[in-house]
Amino acid sequence: MTVSAQQLAEELEIFGLNCEESLTEKLVELCVLYGQNEEGIVSELIAFCTRTQKNCLTSEILASFEHEFLSKRLTKVHHNAPKDSGHAGARDIVSIQELIEVEEEEETLLNSYTTPSKGPQKRAVTTPETPLTKRRVSTRSPHHLLSPSSFSPSATPSQKYNSRSNRGEVVASFGTALGVSWSGRGGAGVTSLRVLGSPESLTGSYKFMFQKLPDIREVLTCKIEELGSELKEHYKIEAFTPVLVPAQEPITLLGQIGCDSNGKLNNKSVILEGDREHSSGARVPVDLSELTEYSLFPGQVVIMEGINTTGRKFVATKLYEGVPLPFYQPTEEDGDFEQTMVLVACGPYTTSDSITYDPLLDLIAIINHDRPDVCILFGPFLDAKHEQVENCLLTSPFEEVFKQCLRTITEGTRSSGSHLIFVPSLRDVHHEPVYPQPPFSYSDLPPEDKKRVQFVSDPCSLSVNGVVFGLTSTDLLFHMGAEEISSSSGTSDRFSRILRHILTQRSYYPLYPPQEDMAIDYENFYAYAQLPVTPDVFIIPSELRYFIKDILGCVCVNPGRLTKGQVGGTYGRLYLRRQTAVGEGRRSPCVAAQVVRI
8 A cells, every 4th residue: 555654744743743754654664564544543643642641752652552552453453454444444345255255266276286284274175075165156145245244343143043943933924825925026027116205205315403393383284284174074074163162062173182291191181282274273171081982192183072161171072083095096007917025124134232134144045035026124224222333332334334234135135136125214323313214325236236226215105016005114103102092992902093093194103292212304294204095005113013904904014123132033025916896895905914033
C-alpha cells in the first residue's frame, strides 16, 4: 500500500503535533506494517498519547505505541481486514472468497513439490481419492458468502440452536393440504408482482421529524370523518348528534375512542372524542355498563347509540362494528396462474447469543430445496435489540453487515430462481426508524438479480398474480393486545378481535396514541399506511404465538420469528390457487398454509 509522509505530517498538525522527519518515516513504516492509512494511524496515536498522558512525540513513545497497542490489538483484526483499509472492518465477501481460493491454489501447488512426512501435517494432501474441500466448487456456498468472523470477534455458534430436534415440524395448518406439493417452480413460472397504493406506494426515503401538531390533528380528523361516512351509509344512520348536547331520547354519536388519563385503557376510563363537523372535537366520558359485548382500543373510530341525559356522561347501549373494504378484483395485467407457493419468514435471523447467521443459512437451504415462487423476508436483518449490537461489540459498520446478509440471500438463492421480497423493520439497526418505513436501498445488486429482487416499504400491499398480500413487520398484535379491552358473554379470541379491528378500521396501524417506540410521521401515514383493499392474505409477524386464521375472508398468518432468543423459531408457507366462485360466494385463493419450525 502507498502511504504519504506529507499527509501524515498534515494529519499530525491538525492535532498540534510537529515531529521530526525520522519519526514521520517511522510512522510510514507502521502504516505499511499494520495495514493502516494516514488518518487511521494518527487517530490511534492521538488516542494512545491522550490515554498515557504523553504531551510530545518521541521515538520512545512510538516504540511504546507499537508494542503496547498495534502489535497486541490490531494484529488480531489484521487478518480479517484488507490491507488498504483505514479501519479494522469486514472484508467484502467476494474478496474473502477470492482470498480463500488463492490460498488453496497455493497449497495445492506447494503440495505438488513436497513429500508428505510421517508426522502431523498442517497442509492437506490432495489426491483423486482425497479431493479438495467443498470451498473449491465454482458456485459460492452461502456459508462462505456470509463470514461472521469478519465482523464479530466472538462469532461462536449457538449450541441450543444447533442441538434442536424438532426441525421441519408443522406446528399450525390451514385449509386442506391433501394433494398439495410444498415445492414451487422457482423462476420457471410467470409471476406478476405489483405494489398497490392508497393512493400510491412508498418507493423512497422522505424527510421526517418536521410534522406539526395541527397536521397530526388534521389526519386524525379526516380518519374519523371518512370512516364515519362509510359507517353511516352502511348502517343507514340518518344523522349524528353532538357529544355534549343533553338528550332524554336515544342519540347516535360518532367519534374516536380515547382514555381519560395517561394510564392503560379500562372500562372506567373510556372517553369518546367527537368528530369536527358535529362535535368540534369535544369529548365525553362513556359508561359501558349497558353493553353486553364490546371490544375497544384507543384510536378506534366507532358509532355509539345511547343516552346522554346531562351532557356530561354518555351511557352506551349499542356499538356499531366497522365495515371492511372490498377485495381486490384481478385484472388482465395480473395474468393467470394455476398455483403459486409463497414462503414467508421474519427476523431476527441470528440467535440472541450469537452473531452467526446459522438460521439464515438454514432458511436459504430450505429455499433452494423447495424452490418457492415467491419468498417474502421481513426484517430485522441486523437486530437493534441483539446483545452484541447493544453492547457495540461488532467491528464492522451496521450497513456493511446488512449488505453481506443481502448478498448472501440473493447469491445463495440464485439457483432456486425464487422471487425475493424484502420488507424492512423498525428494529433494523442501520435503517430509518420511522413509520411508514421506506424500502431498503441497495445499489450494488447484480444485474442478474434485479428482475427477481424487490424492496418494498413497511407496510405494503403486494399483488402476487392478483392475490393481494398485506405486509407489515410492525408487531401490531402485541401493541394492540396491550391496549384493547373487551367484554363477551361467550368465548372470545383476542387475536381474532384485533385482526378484525385492523381490517374494519382499514389501517395498518389504527392504534392512537401509538406505542412509545413507534415514531409515526402522520402526513405520510395517511398516504402510505392505509389499506387500499381488504387483502386476500395478511402477513403480520409477532412475538406472540404463531397462528393461521380466516378473518372476514382474509387469511391472516403470524409465521412467528425465525429465532426465539437462543432457540430456533418458525416460518410460514402458503399454497395459492385462483378459485372459481361458487354461486355468489367468494372462495379464498389461499388453499392451504402451514407454520413450520426451522
